[in-house]
Amino acid sequence: MRNLRVLLASIVFAPASVVAYTWPDRAYDVIEEFLWKDRNTFLEVPEPCSEDTIGQQSTSAAWLRTAYHDAATANVAAGTGGLDGSIFYETARAENVGDSIASSVSQFVSFYGRYISYADVVAAGAVVAVQNCGGPNIPFRSGRITAPEAGPSGVPLPTDSLRSQTAAFARQGFTAKEMIGLVACGHTMGGVDNEDFPDINPNVGVASFDHTVYFDNNIATTYFNGTTIDPLISGPATSNSDARIFASDGNVTMRSFAHSQDTFFSTCASLLERMINTVPKEVRLSEPIVAIPFKPRDYLLSLLPDGTINLGVTVDIFGPNVISSTRVVTMHWNDRDSHRCASKACSALPVSQEANAPLAKRNGNELQAYTFSVNATTAASFSSFWFTVDEDGTGRNVVTENNGGGNYPVDDLLLLVPQYTCQGYLNGNLNITGRITVAIRSSVTPSAVTLESASFGVNGQPIPQIFDGPAAIGTSPALSPSPDYVYYTGLVPGPIQANGCSTQMEYSATIDGVVHPGQILYSGCTSRASTRLPESTCEYCGFPCTS
Numbered sequence: 181m182r183n184l185r186v187l188l189a190s191i192v193f194a195p196a197s198v199v200a201y202t203w204p205d206r207a208y209d210v211i212e213e214f215l216w217k218d219r220n221t222f223l224e225v226p227e228p229c230s231e232d233t234i235g236q237q238s239t240s241a242a243w244l245r246t247a248y249h250d251a252a253t254a255n256v257a258a259g260t261g262g263l264d265g266s267i268f269y270e271t272a273r274a275e276n277v278g279d280s281i282a283s284s285v286s287q288f289v290s291f292y293g294r295y296i297s298y299a300d301v302v303a304a305g306a307v308v309a310v311q312n313c314g315g316p317n318i319p320f321r322s323g324r325i326t327a328p329e330a331g332p333s334g335v336p337l338p339t340d341s342l343r344s345q346t347a348a349f350a351r352q353g354f355t356a357k358e359m360i361g362l363v364a365c366g367h368t369m370g371g372v373d374n375e376d377f378p379d380i381n382p383n384v385g386v387a388s389f390d391h392t393v394y395f396d397n398n399i400a401t402t403y404f405n406g407t408t409i410d411p412l413i414s415g416p417a418t419s420n421s422d423a424r425i426f427a428s429d430g431n432v433t434m435r436s437f438a439h440s441q442d443t444f445f446s447t448c449a450s451l452l453e454r455m456i457n458t459v460p461k462e463v464r465l466s467e468p469i470v471a472i473p474f475k476p477r478d479y480l481l482s483l484l485p486d487g488t489i490n491l492g493v494t495v496d497i498f499g500p501n502v503i504s505s506t507r508v509v510t511m512h513w514n515d516r517d518s519h520r521c522a523s524k525a526c527s528a529l530p531v532s533q534e535a536n537a538p539l540a541k542r543n544g545n546e547l548q549a550y551t552f553s554v555n556a557t558t559a560a561s562f563s564s565f566w567f568t569v570d571e572d573g574t575g576r577n578v579v580t581e582n583n584g585g586g587n588y589p590v591d592d593l594l595l596l597v598p599q600y601t602c603q604g605y606l607n608g609n610l611n612i613t614g615r616i617t618v619a620i621r622s623s624v625t626p627s628a629v630t631l632e633s634a635s636f637g638v639n640g641q642p643i644p645q646i647f648d649g650p651a652a653i654g655t656s657p658a659l660s661p662s663p664d665y666v667y668y669t670g671l672v673p674g675p676i677q678a679n680g681c682s683t684q685m686e687y688s689a690t691i692d693g694v695v696h697p698g699q700i701l702y703s704g705c706t707s708r709a710s711t712r713l714p715e716s717t718c719e720y721c722g723f724p725c726t727s
């Protein structure tokens with residue numbers, strides 16, 4: 181953790197030289213914002229670990245157990261199974277007994293989409309859970325593919341023999357010694373629920389494994405000093421699975437954990453990382469998703485009713501101790517012909533800023549966000565933007581953030597028309613997610629304009645295909661207010677979920693054979709998205725979404 185902080189601190193001052201990242205990178209941005217910047221409030225789902233009191237079910241512990249049960253049926257020799265989200269279909273199995281798995285599986289449903297698979301959410305859940313309870317940072321790679329159906333069973337049971345448990349871990353790719361580590365790394369959080377295992381825990385509620393809710397080496401220290409309360413050690417002999425596993429190498433591994441919290445942390449980080457990275461052979465995982473310390477999000481270029489172009493963007497500054505009341509961030513831009521922005525005319529201060537919004541601490545990091553909204557005529561328009569950061573507001577220490585030298589690019593051939601864009605609503609049986617209206621520069625003619633929806637499943641349904649689009653483009657609902665732009669509009673097919681929380685829409689235009697992507701339009705429930713659509717949007721459209 182200390183190393184990561186040092187790394188992030190150095191990135192803040194030398195971005196381009198450390199991380200080879202150039203904005204925008206849609207696939208990376210979505211996951212980076214999800215995992216580090218709490219874009220979809222995933223990080224807020226588990227209570228702060230300290231508030232998960234012993235005796236209550238802990239969401240963090242549940243997420244870790246769920247990731248293990250998903251991964252535990254891997255067959256590494258065959259290259260099948262592992263962390264593939266198949267747990268979604270497997271909650272009715274006896275080996276997955278318990279509310280902890282069932283509720284995690286349905287919590288995860290709200291967070292997957294086109295750029296982050298359900299299986300990735302399960303894996304990210306383990307990373308977040310361990311972090312939330314004070315454990316080590318586990319690098320997260322994305323790219324898992326969600327299984328279309330249940331996989332084989334085979335999660336070890338507490339009543340299984342040591343031999344059979346060892347064989348199950350071997351199938352999963354872990355040695356007998358690594359099995360000891362992995363079980364201790366899991367059984368430092370949470371406990372055994374009386375409702376699920378009344379024979380093992382005869383008392384009402386959840387019996388803690390090691391007295392604390394935290395990710396710590398108490399599981400090992402209490403094992404040796406006579407104060408263990410692990411129900412899989414002190415319960416009925418037949419189910420004393422932790423006792424058998426912990427002692428299976430003559431206590432060598434557990435002694436090393438009891439002796440050193442650092443050893444426990446580094447061993448667990450490495451074993452848990454391997455656990456979540458055990459994936460079917462066809463899966464190629466990404467490089468670890470690291471936080472980008474200075475990055476635009478919620479960028480949207482739109483055509484307003486009065487024919488003005490609006491550029492909206494928020495920049496996140498992220499890292500240890502980045503909250504500052506003196507820092508001045510200024511946005512600068514170039515117009516489309518690069519001659520109207522002479523004499524520093526094209527610059528603006530934020531319209532708002534937010535510190536730690538809404539949850540900025542992850543792994544010791546803070547977040548401060550600066551939101552900009554600037555207008556230009558269609559003639560002037562925009563071609564790129566960049567920022568200057570005056571760290572203490574004195575003008576003595578001004579750093580330029582220009583995307584590694586090339587500025588943040590603006591594509592003004594394709595704009596959104598928010599006035600005529602809305603999320604659909606359930607109207608009879610119509611399968612309409614919404615309407616998107618775009619404005620395309622009249623100097624070009626698109627060969628295709630594509631509107632797509634990514635609507636996700638609701639609890640209790642199998643994970644569906646997340647794509648319903650593309651839509652045919654319709655006629656303009658209204659005339660563009662500017663001769664420089666032509667409106668294109670269409671209804672976006674696909675079912676909208678009743679709660680509207682899991683729907684995203686996307687748009688793009690193909691111009692001279694090149695695809696110009698638009699932005700992701702999130703539906704109402706995404707807390708930190710300025711590109712989100714209003715909750716009840718059909719009225720907002722100014723005309724019926726479905727006509």
Ligand code: HEM
Pocket residue numbers: 237238241242244245248277278279280336337338339345362363365366367369370371372373374376377386421
């Ligand atoms: C032989 C292997 C294992 C056996 C027999 C076993 C057994 C159990 C049992 C019986 C429970 C209680 C579940 C409930 O009350 O519903 C439990 C909880 C838990 N297990 Fe394991 N486990 C094993 C390995 C692991 C591993 C490898 C991990 C993670 C790396 C893990 C993580 C957890 C967690 C976090 C809980 C607490 C869940 C909660 O409090 O909601 N377990 N385990």
Ligand SMILES: *[C@@H]1O[C@H](CO)[C@@H](O)[C@H](O)[C@H]1NC(C)=O
Pocket residue numbers: 398401402405407
């Ligand atoms: C046993 O270890 C735990 C955790 O380190 C500690 O809180 C407790 O005081 C110890 N008890 C004894 C009797 O040493």
Ligand SMILES: *[C@@H]1O[C@H](CO)[C@@H](O)[C@H](O)[C@H]1NC(C)=O
Pocket residue numbers: 403404405427430431
């Ligand atoms: C391992 O440690 C436990 C707890 O102190 C003890 O009960 C057990 O006898 C030890 N087993 C071996 C093989 O050392």
Ligand SMILES: *[C@@H]1O[C@H](CO)[C@@H](O)[C@H](O)[C@H]1NC(C)=O
Pocket residue numbers: 484486488490553554555
């Ligand atoms: C941009 O133009 C719109 C429409 O004229 C106006 O409502 C808004 O206040 C303008 N924003 C800025 C930052 O000037």
Ligand SMILES: *[C@@H]1O[C@H](CO)[C@@H](O)[C@H](O)[C@H]1NC(C)=O
Pocket residue numbers: 609610611
């Ligand atoms: C909506 O989609 C569902 C599932 O694909 C289909 O069964 C139904 O007929 C569709 N309804 C309409 C009105 O097209």
